[in-house]
Amino acid sequence: MSSETGETGKAGIIVAPEGANSMDKLAHSVLDDLLYNIVHDLLIKVHRDEKMARAATAAIKVEKLASDASESSTPDAKPDVRIETDAAIYEEGKVLLKGNPLKTTKEILCPRCHLPRLLHPTDGKGAKKQDQSIIYCKKHPYIEKPGYDIYGQTWVAPGPGRGKKKKDMEKKLDPDASPAPGEGGAKDRPPNVLSFPSATCSKCKRCILVTRLNNHMGSCIGNSGRNASRAAAQKISNGGSNGGSQNNDNTPPGSQKGTPLPASRAASPRKRDGDEFDEDGDDSDPNNPKKKKPKPNVLTKKVILKSKSQSQGQGPSNKKEKVKANSMLSMEQRVDDEDSKNSTVQVAPKKSTPKGTSPIKKLKINPSSKPPQPTSGPKKGSKRERDQESESSGTLSSPPQ
Amino acid sequence: MAARPATPASPKNSKVKAPQPGQPQYGCEHVQRLFNQDQATTNTSIQHYKMILRSIFDTTPLIPQTAKPMDSAAVTILTPTYLCLQCPSTLTEEDRAKHGHKKAHRFYVDSRSGGVYCQMCDDIVWDPTFEELRLRKIGTGTFSTNRKRKNEDELFAADPSKESPQYISTNTSIASCKANGLRGIYNAGATCYQNVVLQSFLHNPVLRNFYLSDGHQSSNCEIPHCLSCAMDDMFQDFYALENTNGYTAANILSGFWISDKKAFENLVTTKEQDAHEFFQFLAEELHERNGDGKKPETGSEHSCNCIIHQTFYGKLQSTTTCQHCGGVTNQVQSFLDLSLPLENLTQKRGKKNSGAAKGPAHMTLTECLDEEYIKSDKCEYRCHNCNSMQQARRQTAIKRLPNVLSIQLKRFEFKQGRNERAAKIDTPVHFPLQLNMLPYTNRARGGDVKDNYELARSCTYDLLSVVVHVGEIDTGHYVSYCRVGDQWFQFNDHKVELAQKSDVLGAKAYLLFYIIRSLT
Ligand SMILES: [Zn+2]
Ligand SMILES: [Zn+2]
Ligand SMILES: [Zn+2]
Ligand SMILES: [Zn+2]
Ligand SMILES: [Zn+2]
Ligand SMILES: [Zn+2]
Ligand SMILES: [Zn+2]
Numbered sequence: 001m002s003s004e005t006g007e008t009g010k011a012g013i014i015v016a017p018e019g020a021n022s023m024d025k026l027a028h029s030v031l032d033d034l035l036y037n038i039v040h041d042l043l044i045k046v047h048r049d050e051k052m053a054r055a056a057t058a059a060i061k062v063e064k065l066a067s068d069a070s071e072s073s074t075p076d077a078k079p080d081v082r083i084e085t086d087a088a089i090y091e092e093g094k095v096l097l098k099g100n101p102l103k104t105t106k107e108i109l110c111p112r113c114h115l116p117r118l119l120h121p122t123d124g125k126g127a128k129k130q131d132q133s134i135i136y137c138k139k140h141p142y143i144e145k146p147g148y149d150i151y152g153q154t155w156v157a158p159g160p161g162r163g164k165k166k167k168d169m170e171k172k173l174d175p176d177a178s179p180a181p182g183e184g185g186a187k188d189r190p191p192n193v194l195s196f197p198s199a200t201c202s203k204c205k206r207c208i209l210v211t212r213l214n215n216h217m218g219s220c221i222g223n224s225g226r227n228a229s230r231a232a233a234q235k236i237s238n239g240g241s242n243g244g245s246q247n248n249d250n251t252p253p254g255s256q257k258g259t260p261l262p263a264s265r266a267a268s269p270r271k272r273d274g275d276e277f278d279e280d281g282d283d284s285d286p287n288n289p290k291k292k293k294p295k296p297n298v299l300t301k302k303v304i305l306k307s308k309s310q311s312q313g314q315g316p317s318n319k320k321e322k323v324k325a326n327s328m329l330s331m332e333q334r335v336d337d338e339d340s341k342n343s344t345v346q347v348a349p350k351k352s353t354p355k356g357t358s359p360i361k362k363l364k365i366n367p368s369s370k371p372p373q374p375t376s377g378p379k380k381g382s383k384r385e386r387d388q389e390s391e392s393s394g395t396l397s398s399p400p401q
Numbered sequence: 402m403a404a405r406p407a408t409p410a411s412p413k414n415s416k417v418k419a420p421q422p423g424q425p426q427y428g429c430e431h432v433q434r435l436f437n438q439d440q441a442t443t444n445t446s447i448q449h450y451k452m453i454l455r456s457i458f459d460t461t462p463l464i465p466q467t468a469k470p471m472d473s474a475a476v477t478i479l480t481p482t483y484l485c486l487q488c489p490s491t492l493t494e495e496d497r498a499k500h501g502h503k504k505a506h507r508f509y510v511d512s513r514s515g516g517v518y519c520q521m522c523d524d525i526v527w528d529p530t531f532e533e534l535r536l537r538k539i540g541t542g543t544f545s546t547n548r549k550r551k552n553e554d555e556l557f558a559a560d561p562s563k564e565s566p567q568y569i570s571t572n573t574s575i576a577s578c579k580a581n582g583l584r585g586i587y588n589a590g591a592t593c594y595q596n597v598v599l600q601s602f603l604h605n606p607v608l609r610n611f612y613l614s615d616g617h618q619s620s621n622c623e624i625p626h627c628l629s630c631a632m633d634d635m636f637q638d639f640y641a642l643e644n645t646n647g648y649t650a651a652n653i654l655s656g657f658w659i660s661d662k663k664a665f666e667n668l669v670t671t672k673e674q675d676a677h678e679f680f681q682f683l684a685e686e687l688h689e690r691n692g693d694g695k696k697p698e699t700g701s702e703h704s705c706n707c708i709i710h711q712t713f714y715g716k717l718q719s720t721t722t723c724q725h726c727g728g729v730t731n732q733v734q735s736f737l738d739l740s741l742p743l744e745n746l747t748q749k750r751g752k753k754n755s756g757a758a759k760g761p762a763h764m765t766l767t768e769c770l771d772e773e774y775i776k777s778d779k780c781e782y783r784c785h786n787c788n789s790m791q792q793a794r795r796q797t798a799i800k801r802l803p804n805v806l807s808i809q810l811k812r813f814e815f816k817q818g819r820n821e822r823a824a825k826i827d828t829p830v831h832f833p834l835q836l837n838m839l840p841y842t843n844r845a846r847g848g849d850v851k852d853n854y855e856l857a858r859s860c861t862y863d864l865l866s867v868v869v870h871v872g873e874i875d876t877g878h879y880v881s882y883c884r885v886g887d888q889w890f891q892f893n894d895h896k897v898e899l900a901q902k903s904d905v906l907g908a909k910a911y912l913l914f915y916i917i918r919s920l921t
Pocket of ligand 6: 709
């Protein structure tokens with residue numbers, strides 16, 4: 001089977017020790033061949049991506065020259081000219097390569113927007129300074145940097161001042177010379193530092209900080225929308241048989257995961273009426289009408305749809321709600337206590353909220369990879385918002401990290 | 402090893418791919434010359450290339466991997482060989498130059514990839530005509546543009562409508578180059594179990610194509626708080642906006658709260674829940690919004706043509722054989738996902754390893770699948786022939802493979818009685834990037850499919866996304882990994898980061914989504 005003239009396989013990296021028997025040598029040589037194959041396959045893949053991108057670039061460039069040179073006013077028509085570059089020839093609507101595009105073409109143009117592609121990330125691992133004079137395609141290489149996402153974004157912690165007084169927070173922030181994220185909102189924050197947005201509740205149309213949205217909907221919709229009390233009563237009468245699995249006998253024990261106690265649902269969402277929280281500045285989905293939708297006709301409709309909801313999201317709040325939000329804090333605590341009382345499982349120590357509800361627990365599991373930062377609420381800073389921020393800081397719902 | 406016929410009989414003339422804007426017409430000047438000699442040369446070149454691809458991808462590797470140098474005996478090697486495009490020779494890399502010199506044959510096909518090597522360029526060339534054939538062979542297995550042939554085969558789910566990648570690219574080409582579907586989703590308060598499922602839907606090409614091609618237009622839908630509309634809006638926001646900030650899934654969430662699915666009442670709380678249950682919930686909800694309106698009952702052979710059925714649903718057939726009279730009963734049922742118990746295997750492992758190495762032994766996904774869909778078990782059943790209760794053997798196999806296979810590894814075991822506590826099984830289960838499902842189909846029971854490389858290839862799935870539960874059962878957190886092209890990403894609520902294959906494969910998966918290769 002083997003025809004190796006050398007000591008091992010084709011890669012020549014995995015070599016049997018001297019004096020090894022022939023079976024040993026064969027094994028090493030097989031392994032060495034497999035290593036070669038892995039490298040070969042990887043290389044072919046990278047080669048294909050790169051060479052095809054360069055070939056396309058050569059084609060795009062020569063086509064551009066051809067359409068510039070043609071007198072025809074219709075841009076789509078195949079111009080009747082012959083153009084030649086170092087890399088390609090344009091002739092009769094066809095592009096013919098000259099030589100190997102890996103040698104003739106150095107940059108890569110985006111096949112979509114025809115702008116050059118940025119070839120290195122702008123930050124983190126493998127970053128290189130980009131040439132500011134060039135307008136690049138908007139698709140950038142993804143960033144790999146601890147504490148940041150693929151776009152080089154990071155988030156202000158939603159509430160480090162949690163439980164603290166507003167004044168404390170202000171004091172803490174004031175002497176901070178560095179562009180402290182949070183101070184006064186988005187203006188002083190670097191553009192890649194984001195904060196948690198708010199969203200509009202579909203029912204009451206109030207604007208709720210995203211981290212509280214589920215709790216809010218639980219109380220706002222949960223009650224009337226789903227006849228929670230009826231369901232709860234039914235469940236209790238079912239004696240905790242967890243009727244939820246009826247749909248599927250395959251339903252795994254997982255159905256009960258997180259709700260080992262039969263009436264957990266009944267216990268939770270009802271009393272959280274105080275949850276409404278008015279927040280401003282939905283900077284999550286700024287839905288810029290300029291942005292393009294796959295289909296123009298859909299575009300108009302959808303954009304209208306969304307900008308409506310957004311305007312609600314950014315609608316001015318009124319003071320009443322603020323007051324409400326304030327008083328809600330104590331309410332929330334009470335509810336939680338109640339929950340753990342009802343719970344048949346692990347009577348939780350007072351500090352921890354019931355099972356998995358609070359992302360605070362997640363914080364424990366995922367020791368935050370990012371140092372806590374002083375924070376602000378939504379981007380568009382105003383005094384009012386800061387007020388709210390400190391108010392919200394007393395709540396228990398903060399997203400992980 | 403029969404030599405490839407020199408001139409395959411072909412009634413039609415083979416055509417070079419029509420010129421595309423932004424693409425060169427040929428892979429290199431030499432391929433250009435080859436295709437511009439005369440029609441006969443073009444015909445033989447293309448016919449030969451097809452034959453070579455068949456021999457590489459549809460036969461035992463022994464054939465393409467055996468090189469026959471001109472002046473010595475045949476030799477089978479593990480590393481790539483080169484199949485001459487202009488004659489039936491197969492050559493080692495060393496002999497390639499010699500062959501070219503002697504015969505003036507300039508093009509060779511790499512036996513591992515099917516790529517064409519041009520001796521004059523001394524490089525692999527990616528010629529559009531050859532490349533189209535190669536990609537089709539790797540994908541659908543046929544050279545024709547559609548999978549028609551396969552549609553008659555009940556082993557495979559029908560192609561999802563509007564699957565064509567061209568369709569999708571033309572429909573989204575106006576969107577910015579920045580809009581790529583990669584955004585996080587904010588945690589709205591213990592909703593990471595929803596976020597991971599939403600991400601796996603967002604990066605599922607079948608669902609993406611459906612929504613981006615206006616499969617369910619929220620602007621035309623009258624249903625209030627429709628979850629499918631909420632999905633539509635989300636897809637638009639992910640794939641058409643330049644926004645890189647996290648997404649707030651407010652409409653999904655309110656649709657979820659408003660939904661009155663009795664079966665999922667447990668799920669609708671403000672507490673952290675089971676991602677698998679949310680997957681089932683979302684699938685059923687979307688089926689009802691897009692489908693035939695019937696409840697997707699399990700246990701029945703429900704065939705619906707909605708996007709969810711097209712994507713996820715397959716069929717299982719269980720065969721019960723009476724031990725007394727040998728009578729056989731078949732029962733077919735649809736499935737949304739395969740749930741694989743880990744408990745039994747874990748216990749077996751535990752026994753085997755007790756005393757020896759401590760710590761959880763690992764298992765493999767294929768072991769779990771073997772356990773469920775190859776092995777049979779004993780049961781009691783009422784036999785019609787015998788007209789009485791009898792001992793029987795039951796064996797379950799997949800009758801129809803879905804386009805996207807979802808697998809749940811049952812990590813959460815619920816111990817009835819004992820305080821009704823649920824426990825988490827933390828045993829690592831190794832899962833592959835590529836999964837061959839042929840052994841678990843009833844086709845594999847039928848006859849000898851061992852050497853049917855073509856069938857095996859058409860049953861091959863590629864890993865698409867992985868949902869992971871980290872931490873304790875009650876307090877844990879969900880993250881997910883999704884693949885976009887060849888790149889993996891980790892989704893942790895609003896945060897998206899690059900991931901390595903090793904991160905993905907090292908994760909303790911809870912849900913796995915595989916997509917059938919012919920669709921990618
Ligand atoms: Zn671009
Ligand atoms: Zn509300
Ligand atoms: Zn030859
Ligand atoms: Zn060439
Ligand atoms: Zn709808
Ligand atoms: Zn359906
Ligand atoms: Zn019988």
